[in-house]
Amino acid sequence: MIFQDNVIRDYLRNVYFVTGTACGGKTTTVKALGEKYNIPVYVIDEQFTIHKLMSDKEHQPNMNREFKDADEYFGRSTEEYKSFLLDNSREQLDYIVMDLIRLSQDRIILCDLHNSLDDLIKISDPSRMAFLIRNPAKEITEEYSNRPDHQPFNDYIHSATDYEKAKKTCDDTLYELNIDYYNYIRNSDFFWLDRADNRSVDEVVSLVEQHFGWRQLKDFEVLKVDPGTDLADELLSFIENCSWVEVKEHLYNLVKNARFTDWETMFVAKADGKIIGMTSVMKEDYYDLPDVYPWVSSVFVSEEYRGNRVSEKMIAFANDYLRKLGFRKSNIPCAFAGLYEHYGYSFVREITNLGGGQDYLFAKNI
Secondary structure (H helix, E strand, C coil): CCCCHHHHHHHCCCEEEEEECCCCCHHHHHHHHHHHHCCCEEEHHHHHHHHHHHCCCCCCCCCCCCCCCHHHHHCCCHHHHHHHHHHHHHHHHHHHHHHHHHHCCCCCEEEECCCCHHHHHHHCCHHHEEEEECCCCCCCHHHHHCCHHHHHHHHHHHCCCCHHHHHHHHHHHHHHHHHHHHHHHHCCCCCEEEHHHCCCHHHHHHHHHHHHCCCCCCCCEEEEECCCCHHHHHHHHHHHHCCCHHHHHHHHHHHHCCCCCCCCEEEEEEECCEEEEEEEEECCCCECCCCCCCEEEEEEECHHHCCCCHHHHHHHHHHHHHHHCCCCEEEEEECCCCCHHHHCCEEEEEEEECCCCEEEEEEEEC
């Protein structure tokens, strides 16, 4: 079975790739980003042994090729060695894609990837790619080998009978693999950072997170809005100035006149000292479905704060509120599929709204 590239890109929309040339700082950067944002990090080099165990000689011949010792491994010509590394990357890519699809359905994943540019642009969008590059000097093997996470490679290359010859083969191969790539990226419209500019790790992380559109939310919280409070007045101002033209008048009147019964209420997300999002829990929504409730409705996040999973946090807060009231399921309507499934919701059926349009009903056990 062959999956079309657009299908894979859609399923990998929660994956952000940090890639580039050898010794460009990829692994250091993704691990710093992952720690800063509490995001899982997927390093493909750490997965190779697992993927090799899953592979077979018929479909992944390069991944299953065995060498009797370092002399045989590094005794090949530069062209043979380069071809072998590229073929390994292509064979492993299927496993990588399947792993990332599985891991990223309901959360953001950071991936340290070193596959070719042709492979990468098939599975992702430039807005989710950061290229960390370094001019591939001919003496790069020792720098690569001396890293603690590359100690097995260091031990292996030093087991060669003629270490200097093995190192030269490796240096030449890495240079040929990376020099054209390095020059192409530097002259492209992709987002890239050259290690030669001597930025600190914190500076690199800051620039990459800006490119990805990430920001750390200061003093983030989700709050229940009680009628007649200062927070309700603040919400009215937020609704009045939001870009959701289709429903803002309805929501404004709902909050202003406190048209809530029993457990119905509004919630807001606040960060940086202001409201940045809102949602509600209601008995009824824009549908003639009296037997379907409660609804998590009116989910909206200001444009400049999207991408920070604010919607997910508000929905989780709303579901916690409903669960404490004794509800065991919540419903969300949506005009399209592919969004709320990432928050644990499942498609139920198509529904007709009061305007005659077709929407989708999603539900989740809480």
